[in-house]
Amino acid sequence: MEKEIYERLNKVFRDVFDDETIEVNSETTSKDIEDWDSLEHINLVVAVEQEFGIKFNMNEVTTMKNVGEMVSIIMSRI
Amino acid sequence: MSLISFSFLLFCIITILIYFIVPKKFQWIILLISSICFLFYKNLNIYTIIQSLIVLLSSYSFGILIEKFRNEKKSKIFLLIGIFIILAQLIYLKYTNVFLRSFNLIFSLFNIKYRFILLSNKPVLIGISYYSLIMISYLIDIYRRACESQKNIFKCALFMSYFPILTSGPFIRYDNIKDKLYSQHKFNYSLMCKGLIRILWGLFKVIVISQRLGYFVDTVYGNIYTYIGFYIVIATLFFTLQLYTNFSGSIDIIMGISEIFGIDLPENFRAPFFSKTITEFWRNWHITLGAWLKDYIFYPLLKSNFIQALTHKCKNKFGKKIGKKIPLYICLFIMWILIGIWHGGDYTFIIGSGILQFVFILIEDIFGTIIIKINDKLGINMKTFSYKLYQVIRTYLLFSFAMIFFRADSVINALETIRFMFVWNPWILFDHTSLYAAGLDRYDFGVLIISLVALFIVDIGIKKFDSVRDKLLQQNIVFRWGVIYLLLFVIIIFGCYGVDYNPSSFIYRQF
Numbered sequence: 001m002e003k004e005i006y007e008r009l010n011k012v013f014r015d016v017f018d019d020e021t022i023e024v025n026s027e028t029t030s031k032d033i034e035d036w037d038s039l040e041h042i043n044l045v046v047a048v049e050q051e052f053g054i055k056f057n058m059n060e061v062t063t064m065k066n067v068g069e070m071v072s073i074i075m076s077r078i
Numbered sequence: 079m080s081l082i083s084f085s086f087l088l089f090c091i092i093t094i095l096i097y098f099i100v101p102k103k104f105q106w107i108i109l110l111i112s113s114i115c116f117l118f119y120k121n122l123n124i125y126t127i128i129q130s131l132i133v134l135l136s137s138y139s140f141g142i143l144i145e146k147f148r149n150e151k152k153s154k155i156f157l158l159i160g161i162f163i164i165l166a167q168l169i170y171l172k173y174t175n176v177f178l179r180s181f182n183l184i185f186s187l188f189n190i191k192y193r194f195i196l197l198s199n200k201p202v203l204i205g206i207s208y209y210s211l212i213m214i215s216y217l218i219d220i221y222r223r224a225c226e227s228q229k230n231i232f233k234c235a236l237f238m239s240y241f242p243i244l245t246s247g248p249f250i251r252y253d254n255i256k257d258k259l260y261s262q263h264k265f266n267y268s269l270m271c272k273g274l275i276r277i278l279w280g281l282f283k284v285i286v287i288s289q290r291l292g293y294f295v296d297t298v299y300g301n302i303y304t305y306i307g308f309y310i311v312i313a314t315l316f317f318t319l320q321l322y323t324n325f326s327g328s329i330d331i332i333m334g335i336s337e338i339f340g341i342d343l344p345e346n347f348r349a350p351f352f353s354k355t356i357t358e359f360w361r362n363w364h365i366t367l368g369a370w371l372k373d374y375i376f377y378p379l380l381k382s383n384f385i386q387a388l389t390h391k392c393k394n395k396f397g398k399k400i401g402k403k404i405p406l407y408i409c410l411f412i413m414w415i416l417i418g419i420w421h422g423g424d425y426t427f428i429i430g431s432g433i434l435q436f437v438f439i440l441i442e443d444i445f446g447t448i449i450i451k452i453n454d455k456l457g458i459n460m461k462t463f464s465y466k467l468y469q470v471i472r473t474y475l476l477f478s479f480a481m482i483f484f485r486a487d488s489v490i491n492a493l494e495t496i497r498f499m500f501v502w503n504p505w506i507l508f509d510h511t512s513l514y515a516a517g518l519d520r521y522d523f524g525v526l527i528i529s530l531v532a533l534f535i536v537d538i539g540i541k542k543f544d545s546v547r548d549k550l551l552q553q554n555i556v557f558r559w560g561v562i563y564l565l566l567f568v569i570i571i572f573g574c575y576g577v578d579y580n581p582s583s584f585i586y587r588q589f
Contacts, residue, residue, distance in 0.1 A: 018399075035358075038372055039406055039443075042380040043389075060220035061381070062373045 005052075005071055012047045016040065026068030052078055079119045081245055081331050082284060084248055089116070102262030109236055109259075109339065114242035117203060126203045129167065130239070136163040137213040138234045141227035144220045157221045168210040171202050176423035189327040205244030207420060211239055211370060216252045218374055221464025225253035233260055237526050240341075242332045246325060248346040249366035255341065263340030268551075273337035275547050279536070280566045285573035287529045290322035290522055293574070297517035299485055302494060305516055307501035313516075317485050318478040322351070323533070325364075349537040354469035355446075356438040356476055366421070373414055379409045403443070411436055426492060430483030438476055468491070497589075525572050 006024065013022045017035050030036040036044065046063050048054075048070065055062075064070050067070040079086050093112040097105055118126060140160030178194040185192055214374075216237070219225045228234040237252055237259060257332035299307040300312035305313070325522050326347040336343045353359035360368055379385060385405045393401030418432020453460055482499075486492035506512035514520055539587045550561060 034112070038376070039410075042377055043402055043406075044388075046381065046386060058097060058373075058378060058381070059219075059224040061377055 002071065002075065005074055006007065007069065008051055009071070012051050013044070016047050021052070024067045026066065026071065027063065028067040036040045054078060079116060081328050082281070090335055097339060098265075100266045102264070105231070105262060106233065106236055106260045107340075110232060113236060113239040113244075113426070117205070117239050121201055121203065121433055121527070123201055125201045129171070129203050129206070130498040132167050133164055133210060133213055134231070134235055134238055136160050137238065138215055141217055141220050141234070142229065144217060145227045148223070148296045153221060157217055158309075158316075160217045164210050164214055164217075164269040165484050168206060169199070171206060173419065173423045176419075181548075184439060205239075208243060208249065209238050209530065212249055214241075215249070215370060215569065219252060222259050225251075225256070228256070236260075242336045243343065246332060247364075247366060248329060248332075250343065251369045254344065266340065268336050272551065273334040275329050275349060275550070275562060275565075276334030276337065278562065278569065279547075279571075280327040280332075280334060281569050282529070283327030285569055285575070287526065287533065288320050288323035288327060289574035290518065290526050290529075291316045291323070293517035293522070295320055295485070299495070300458060302498050306498040308506050309503075309516055310495055312513075314478050314482055314485075314495075315474075318481050319530070320472065321481065321484075322347075322363075330372060349541040352470055352537065353473050353476055353540050354466060355442050356473055357442055359473050359477060360435070360439075367417070371416065376409060376413050379412065380406070385409060397513065407440060407443075410439065414439075416576040425489050426483045426486055429489065429492075430480050430485075434480035434483065474478055488528035529568075529572075550575055567570065 004057060006066055009024055010022060011048055013024055013033070014020050017033055017040070019033075021033075022033060030041070042061070049056060050075050056073060064073070079089065083134065089112070093108065097108045100108055117130065137160060138158045143156040144153050144160070170558035175196045178196055178427070182491075183194050216225075228237065237256070240250070240255075240259065243250060295313045295317045298309045299317075302310060329346045332341050333345075344366050346364055347364065348362040350359050350362035353362055385408070388408075389402055389405045391401075392404045395401065396404070414432045415428065416432075418428035418430070421427040421431045422434050452459070458465065482495055483489065483492045486495055514523070518526065536546050539549065543549055550558060554559075
């Protein structure tokens with residue numbers, strides 16, 4: 001299931017950041033993706049929410065440190 | 079009590095001594111008592127007592143209630159009431175006259191004769207802008223389950239009034255500081271040395287650099303019809319440095335003191351003048367305010383149903399790329415107006431530290447990719463040192479330009495200053511006398527240049543290694559203490575303690 005989540009996340013990341021080369025893993029952070037700044041962060045979060053039909057709470061939005069943390073939250077919700 | 083005063087030095091020495099003498103379980107009580115003394119120093123009256131109790135009691139009680147009814151709708155209601163009370167008091171005490179003046183201005187524009195009478199100045203507690211926002215974030219964090227509420231009202235009072243942060247911040251978060259704030263701390267010699275070095279560095283920035291720059295800035299900005307052209311250019315460039323050394327210097331003193339208590343505070347500056355864009359600059363300037371606004375206003379606003387619906391509409395109408403930018407810019411605009419209001423609410427602050435910063439960031443965002451493409455076509459390598467230097471200087475100039483409004487007494491005054499700035503008189507820079515007639519003589523300029531070089535080198539170090547102090551402490555004892563004594567003597571010998579010196583004039587203190 002985790003593999004499938006990463007595949008779907010790749011699709012979301014590529015769509016949000018307009019970059020078909022993006023491959024995320026559990027260690028990926030905002031430093032690894034050039035356009036992933038605080039302005040794009042919410043667009044990404046909302047796109048992930050829509051893809052998986054879940055809601056992140058604000059604490060999770062502001063504290064998640066890497067894609068791995070994002071995946072654990074997704075797994076706990078779906 | 080000013081950070082640079084004998085009374086504050088004495089206050090800190092006494093607090094530190096008692097803090098490490100009493101049984102460790104009472105340490106937080108000592109901090110609470112000293113914080114209360116600091117909060118009400120020369121300002122103890124019924125108004126200030128009520129002000130502090132309003133914030134303390136509402137954050138304490140609503141914090142517990144939010145937690146108790148976490149899974150019910152009531153929780154949100156308690157959160158909103160708590161925020162409303164704290165915010166209403168802050169707005170009433172700090173911004174009523176700003177609003178009334180705005181209404182009066184609007185009335186005069188429409189020829190309406192009615193005028194609101196401004197409220198007389200009531201005593202306001204020091205640090206109200208800081209502790210009000212800190213306690214709002216405390217309530218929101220409980221609501222978001224980022225932390226538990228504090229059940230001991232006295233511990234809650236310490237979090238609200240922890241004295242080092244009351245003058246100039248930084249903004250603290252309950253979850254990050256609670257363990258250190260209430261836990262027991264052994265006296266640690268190396269921590270004390272580290273704290274003292276940071277305090278000395280802060281004093282150097284404030285007394286040797288900022289105060290000296292202030293003489294020049296005050297002379298020129300106080301007489302813009304006499305000191306025109308390049309005088310204003312230099313004073314404007316100096317003011318930005320004055321603001322930085324004053325604000326970051328006081329933060330250094332604050333962090334040093336807190337470090338001696340064994341309580342780390344979050345960094346508020348990270349060598350901002352090496353930033354290549356205004357966007358990057360604000361990531362390194364007053365970091366904790368930016369983080370506060372991002373977490374508690376910007377993100378919730380962007381994620382709100384209204385903005386999300388707007389994003390959806392804009393994407394359908396203007397396409398994905400442009401569509402998602404429009405709501406983003408609306409939120410950014412709201413945030414920058416709030417930053418301007420937080421800085422004092424006057425139009426000068428709203429323009430200087432709000433609207434102009436927003437405009438710069440907007441231009442950077444819109445034209446950023448276009449400039450990259452143009453440079454690419456022209457074969458300009460953006461990764462070279464010279465290009466980066468150009469970007470850094472451009473950022474400094476843009477920020478300094480905006481700070482004309484921040485420094486000016488009124489918007490009219492700022493516009494006049496800009497008008498007189500464009501007088502061509504470069505000879506004042508080279509005729510060996512003119513420049514020394516605006517508050518600083520040749521000797522002061524010498525001290526200033528050497529001090530700014532030292533600041534520049536240390537800031538490069540911070541940019542590269544995060545902490546220059548840790549590098550210094552790794553050196554051998556002779557070098558280490560040599561630097562520390564040098565710093566101490568420089569502060570004593572070259573510090574500005576002249577008759578004009580007003581130790582209470584911390585630029586950021588009024589916020």
